[in-house]
Amino acid sequence: SWLKRFIDNDTRYEQFLCPLPRPSLTIEESRGNCPHTS
Structure with a gap:
């Protein structure tokens, strides 16, 4: 769908x-890990 x-x-x-x-222990890891958010 990204295409x-x-x-x-x-x-x-x-x-x-x-x-x-x-909500989990990986929130910090996921934060700021997406270049497509505005």
Whole structure:
């Protein structure tokens, strides 16, 4: 779906690129790890 997002520049697909991290010990690891968020 990331390809679809870049081809169509469709921000509806943003949520599939970078899902919100679930509350866990890996939140710190996931934070700031997504170049596609605005």
